[in-house]
Amino acid sequence: MTNAGLPEAVLFDLDGTLFRTETLLETVHRRVFETLREEGLYTSEEPPVERLLGSLGMLLEHIWQRVMPDGSPEAHERANELLLRYEIEELEKGIGELYPGVPETLRKLRERGIRLFVASNGLEQYVKEVPRLRGIADLFEGFYSAGEYATQTKAELVRILLEKHGVRSAWMVGDRSSDVEAGKQNGLFVVGCDYAGFRREGELDGADALIGSFADLEQLIAQRA
Incomplete structure (x- = not known):
């Protein structure tokens, strides 16, 4: 080439x-960890959203290993599902900017x-x-x-x-x-x-x-x- x-x-x-991802993820991050706690899949303190933002660009499996290294495989898998669901929901509401x-x-x-x-x-x-x-x-x-x-x-x-x-x-x-x-x-x-x-x-x-x-x-x- x-x-x-x-x-x-x-x-x-x-x-x-x-895409200015932080304009979407600040809300999504909070919702993901609220749900994980409600479902009993993650009981530690909520990680800072900056850790998630700093992991963007990695594959999802590596992101969760960095964001919540103490989380179980089940918590990581559920976080994947919740992240996508809440991202789409918030995008459809107009949250998140280019x-x-x-x-x-x-x-x-x-x-x-x-x-x-x-x-x-x-x-x-x-x-x-x-x-x-x-x-x-x-x-x-x-x-x-x-x-x-x-x-x-x-x-x-x-x-x-x-x-x-x-x-x-x-x-x-x-x-x-x-x-x-x-x-x-x-x-x-x-x-x-x-x-x-x-x-x-x-x-x-x-x-x-x-x-x-x-x-x-x-x-x-x-x-x-």
């Missing part, structure tokens, strides 16, 4: 890239003839419902999730996406080390999103470029066109 000029496609992570400039910038990229995809380690329904419920689903050619494709790494998920759609040159845009690794392992130009507030230090090391707001992406592409 080539990094020169205008990319044929741009692949986006979802949480912390397109980052500023996301719809406008995506439309500008489409006008340039660039193919757009989502690649996320999240659950299939969540990865498809966030764009649909926030009015940007029609801008994307496909939605790829670890939940749907049962992939163990973001790099594997991106490889499947590229092969299925015959993409020859692409950019990977995301806010996590898994996005940087996925891009690099597949020979992509990697843009790190330096605006999500719940990253770990050094998360974007190795990215080819950093953007301080989502709208900066269009300018970055224009400079390289």
